[in-house]
Amino acid sequence: MSDDDNSPISARVAKQLFADLKHAPALVLAVSGGPDSVALMWLAARWQRSLAHGPRLVAVTVDHGLRPEAAREARDVKRLATALELTHRTMRWTGPKPKTGLPAAARQARYRLLAQAARAAGATHVLTAHTRDDQAETLLMRLLRGSGIAGLSAMARVTEREGIILARPLLDVPKSQLVATLKRAKVGFADDPTNRDTAFTRPRLRALLPQLAAEGGDARGLARLAARLARANAAVEVLTDGAERYLRLRDRDDAPHGAGARSFEASAFAALPEEVRLRLLLRAINALGHEGPAELGKVETLMVALDQSIAGSARAPTNGRALLKQTLAGALISLAGGRIHIAPAPARRPKAGSRGGSSGGPKGGS
């Protein structure tokens, strides 16, 4: 990547950015109409024209039904897509809109609709136009929330969602280069005022970035930190894989390993590093629970309770009695007979008439 952050992206550099995608049958380009994604569409179209047998490109715009201008912006994207000889499709979010957590709900709906469009088009990938600046903002947001290493790794270049690969080919590219690319190509784009709406966290943090850059913490440095943490995170994931295998091997054949449950020998589990223990619990709870991903802080609290109970059981015999039994994110975690068991939690009882329902904080521990 050029060190000049205001230079347009050359065809040669674009070829490198999209190199991994050239054998895909079709690609969906997620194009909102803003500068980043319009540049993605323009760059991808130029790249595809340079290939003898490149992937089919389908530009998709999601109209969230939240701003009156959105329909016109989608039509503008369609016009440009047509001029670039690309297919274009507008997907509409028609579901009910929540009063709180609107950006998260809109994002979830958007990815669902993009995956749907990809399946319909026979595309293996959805490409978004996340830039280095977006990466820096994501890191900052998560830093302020106190995320762990996994969260601070920010956005991955490639992830999978609902069987579709989500790729971010512009993740190392500064936004200023995309704007310069469009300027050189004389291509216009939409301005979304929500991006500056300080009612939302991300625009407030975005406004802080120039001050941080003046102190030496620019987007390049923040994105580099995210990449370094992603590297560390990948290493810890490999250690966790190893720990999972080690616990399974110790169990040989005599451990209760139903398909719908996981169980670890408590003393072997307790001897593992804290970060690995935490990830083992997170993996099991997320795989078996039915209430979405568990919050890191809650799993940390659970682990403290487990550690205390395991230490307690080593001091006094328990006669197979459950030392801990608690639900988290729709999973039931218990400690009994020297083993930690994780299984799907039983369905919640209706509120009326239910005493001491099954969800929430620690239930036992004594």
Ligand SMILES: Nc1ncnc2c1ncn2[C@@H]1O[C@H](COP(=O)(O)OP(=O)(O)OP(=O)(O)O)[C@@H](O)[C@H]1O
């Ligand atoms: N309405 C939309 N239609 C199609 N693609 C979109 C739309 N909005 C965003 N995108 C895609 O997602 C990318 C990121 O957009 P933006 O930064 O606004 O998302 P976000 O709300 O911060 O969520 P996230 O970063 O998690 O995707 C855009 O560059 C574009 O590729």
